[in-house]
Amino acid sequence: MTTTPNLDPKDMATAYDAQAVEQPLYEWWERSGYFKPNHPGARSFTVIMPPPNLTGELHMGHALTNTVEDALVRWHRMLGDDTLWLPGVDHAAIAVNAIIERDLAREGISRHDIGRDEFLNRTWEFVRRSRDRISTQHRRLGASADWSREAFTMDEQREKSVRTTFKNLYNDGLIYRAERLINWCVDCGSAISDIEVEYEDEPGSFWHVRYAIAEVDGTPIGRDIVIATTRPETIPADTALAVHPEDPRYAGLIGKRAIVPTNGRLIPIIGDAAVSIESGSGALKVTPGHDPVDFEIGERHGLEIISIMNPDGTLNEHAGQYRGVERFAARKALVADLEAAGRLEKVEPYTHAIGHCQRSRTIVEPLISMQWWVDARTLAKPAIEAVTDGRIKFVPERFERTYLQWMENIRDWCISRQIWWGHRIPVWYCDACQHQTVAIETPTRCESCNSEAIRQDEDTLDTWFSSGLWPHSTLGWPDQTDDLKRFYPTQVMETGYDIIFFWVARMVMLSLYNMGGVVPFETVYLHGLVRAPDGAKMSKSRGNVVDPLEVIAKVGTDGLRYALVSGTSPGNDQRITDDRLESGRNFSNKLWNASRFVLQMVESSDDLTLPAPATGALEDRWVLSRLATVVDDSTRLMERFELSEALRQVRDFFWDEFADWYIEVAKVRVRAGDRTPVAVLVHVLDQVLRLLHPIMPYVTEEIWQRLVTISPDPGGASALIVARYPLAATERRDEDAERQFGAVQDFIRGIRNIRAEKRVDAGRWVEAYIVAADVTAAATTLQEAIENLCRARPLHIVATADAAPSEGVVTSVLATGLVVLPMAGLFDPAAERARIEKQIAEVEAEVGRQEAKLSNEAFRSKAPADVVGKEEERLATARTRLEGLRASLTEIG
């Protein structure tokens, strides 16, 4: 089966075959250029795709992002906007670097053995393979992205953006190099930023250690101070003990010295109001080289900074006898030594939050290190304003507070990484004059002294530095391109709420800086996580990962998209269940089958002109009025990003109203030779396909390609993907038709309910009366349809209740009128009489037995009172039942 435009409407398989349809359709769309923005001059609608990481296999999170963005993009394209969805890929610096290093480790070598160039060659090879796979997978999801504009964070144009941004920030004093305490990952061999550290509670210990106190000259005064620490291995790097200046326990000790237990070094005892008197001994060891709080105390008091750790996690020469020992082994050895020296007062178990590297899960070590920093505090100011003044909106709104709180407390951003894969820092150091040349074009000489003895900084930039430029670097910035003019600012940034800080915040800061204060996007739409059916987070280790490609093989891309959209609501997590995936597939099939029915009914001689508004049959006016409402609601819901509700409304209309009612009623008319419903059938089907296309693109296009041969698009579109989204035909709103047809539906449902209650055989025709009040005329025109839809014949449609029988009937009272079914019509009277007579005989026999028993004096005198009571009760029940049965018999007549 090949999918080409304008298919034969009569040629539709009995079941929808997603596997056969999807790929050829996608190729045709792409080949036809439909994914490119085609309305220059019109209002633009731009979405920049969050770049997936090179490392990752496609997961449900991508599938959701893709589906939501594609739905928005397809919708805007159908609204006639100049629509661009720009795809790209992120180089995922630390993650990819780690993969290549792991491969090297398997060969028994390290990156230093092969050198930087060879390492990067290997990395680029990995990148090529990975990018191919990613773009293939996104195509499988139906992404209508403009692949001709695809960007990569490491391509030439993006490198120019990165270097230009770096240079400008450097010239403005917003990027600087400084020795600071950073988060060091021993495993990654790199600094990482604050938000790449994840804290988890873990059991540990508080070691209580005695420090002897001495005079300034080192003479012990015969007193100790006990401090508690969770990281005793840092004791050799202590440079003070701190107490609260007003703590009476330590009055007179401030200014004296403490003796570091492991190496006998003298350190000052200082008073700092930040020390809590209440907790523990009220004394702290101060280790500015290994703790951020201590670092600040150290800055206040001008303390020395000692660093005792090597980048590989072993201790260095400042640790004395522990030099060369791995950090946790050193901890053990040091604790044993303290104990032997009588300096360990006690050990308490203590659970506390420990920082781990987000990537490698290793315990992060605060270390002093020379790094490059971005002055985030300065950049945050305009980024806060852009949100508080409403130029950037969050959906859902509650994330605005999350964003603002973080921005208001932001710390400077450590952007240098000690790995090789990534944008190398564009700074060259001069060996001759020590000048730093910061440049966009790779320089050959020092810009200050002209010496050729220059070396580029060895470090690379944090991945998020380049992805922070994404909304404008993808459009060609710093070059003043046509795309930048045409598509910036973008309209929607759609991403997961888990990366607000990593990504959204940085895009706002860097875009405002580079783009003269113009915001990068107007709306930040945050979707939730897709969880496993049991509600847990999907993870390989739990084995509960649902693979989108496997799902697509089972339920089709549209089925998956239906399931994801129906479960999504802004900012909330969803579970992906088999039930939901199956309803996706079922709905594709329902759409296909109903369409097949409609398309096969059409004949070339049919006039496809709709009846003028307020004319035509009641059901025509009803369905067109309902359609107008659904179009209106769907548009409003899409505008508010309530995709799942929009889908639900269109689905319910299609399935519960159009397919279950309109088509059924129309069948009766067509059978009777009335061809007028055909125009309505074709029109409603066409509009529904348009409404559903953004969410279920394949099945709708596949059907529409058949429909368009019967009913050409008024705008001349050759594909649904570029046809117009429906406009609500407000002139077709018809409250009276909706009320009257609603009453007819009630009559039919009323009769069906009675049939169900009385367990009438499905095939049996029953006599019925409809008391239709002011809907009598309308109901009469639909008489044959009503008869067919509830198997009621003869059917009497009367205006008032006195025209219907009131004896021997079952009645149901409705909002308008009532339905009345003679009992006799519900079943075969002779058989029913025989059945009841048999029961009467049984019950009569029981009554006889009970009466005999109770009139027996021997029984009455011997049996206990409660037994006699029970028997009397049984008799009464049987008599009541007998009365009921006899009444039923009379009713049958």
Ligand SMILES: [Zn+2]
């Ligand atoms: Zn790490």
Ligand SMILES: [Zn+2]
């Ligand atoms: Zn120089």
